[in-house]
Amino acid sequence: MSGQSSLVPGTVSPMRGVPASIPRPEYVGKDAPTPYTGPEVQDAETVEKMRIAGGIAARAMEEAARYIEPGVTTDKLDEIAHTYMCDHGAYPSTLGYRKFPKSLCTSVNEVICHGIPDSTVLRDGDIVNLDVTAYIGGVHGDNNATYLCGDVDEESRLLVERTRESLNRAIKAVRPGRQINIIGRVIESYAKRFGYGVVRDFTGHGINTSFHSGLIVPHYDDERATTVIKPGMTFTIEPMLTLGTHEWDMWEDGWTVVTKDRRRTAQFEHTLVVTETGTEILTLP
Secondary structure (H helix, E strand, O other), X not given: OOOOOOOOOOOXXXXXXXXXXXXXXXXXXXXXXXXXXXXXXXXXXXXXXXXXXXXXXXXXXXXXXXXXXXXXXXXXHHHHHHHHHHHOOOEEOOOOHHHOOOOOEEEEOOEEEOOOOOOOEOOOOOEEEEEEEEEEOOEEEEEEEEEEOOOOOHHHHXXXXXXXXXXXXXXXXXXXXXXXXXXXXXXXXXHHOOOOEEOOOOOEEEOOXXXXXXXXXXXXXXXXXXXXXXXXXXXEEOOEEEOOOOOEEEOOOOOOEEEOOOOOEEEOEEEEEEOOOOEEEOOOO
16 A cells, blocks of 8 residues: 555644624534434424535535645645535534534544644545535534545555445445444444454444434444434444554544554445435435
């Protein structure tokens, strides 16, 4: 695989402003969000609002991804996604969430998740995950994808391709009446075919009026994940697969999570609603 050196933290620019006319999530300006106490099953009106939020998040991610090329900073990608969401009346959900300073996460190469956009310059051969969440109409829509930057080695390209496929397989496995651990069972079984690690400590989650409702969606076969899937439930599936270990370290910023062996990792995510026969993806552009 690529012999590029490990990432180091860059310089984080000042927090971007959001027009006062755009409603904020309740957690903005607070240390932590108010715990969610509502239902995991949502009504049709909430789901329709989530389609709108999910669509904006998906298009903002696509817009930022168009600029991925060697020489571009991750902060520039943040600026593009931030501007797109604000221009469409949405608040970037990550901005101010538990004091996160930016409007999306940019996780490059060995960064598993929660990379903070900064002065880091993308290099030829990098892979970069964009994680974008939009808040509008009182609800959130959350998605992410891993993109190739320039000429990427085959090992990394296959990791990205197979991580996307693991998400697709997991989505197809969701059915009312099944336990939620079917999701992790399908992902882990597929990943093991290629010797990939499956990150355990960062998971999918319930999402609705709350960014993270408290529902946990593991991406490995966790026998404790016995929640029964019901029509109307809304949650994310976001597998993180690695070329090596699933174990991780965290940078001093308290957010950036990297593989302990510094080998590469990829991730894909959609927000879903469970239907009577399967699922509907709410984060489609």
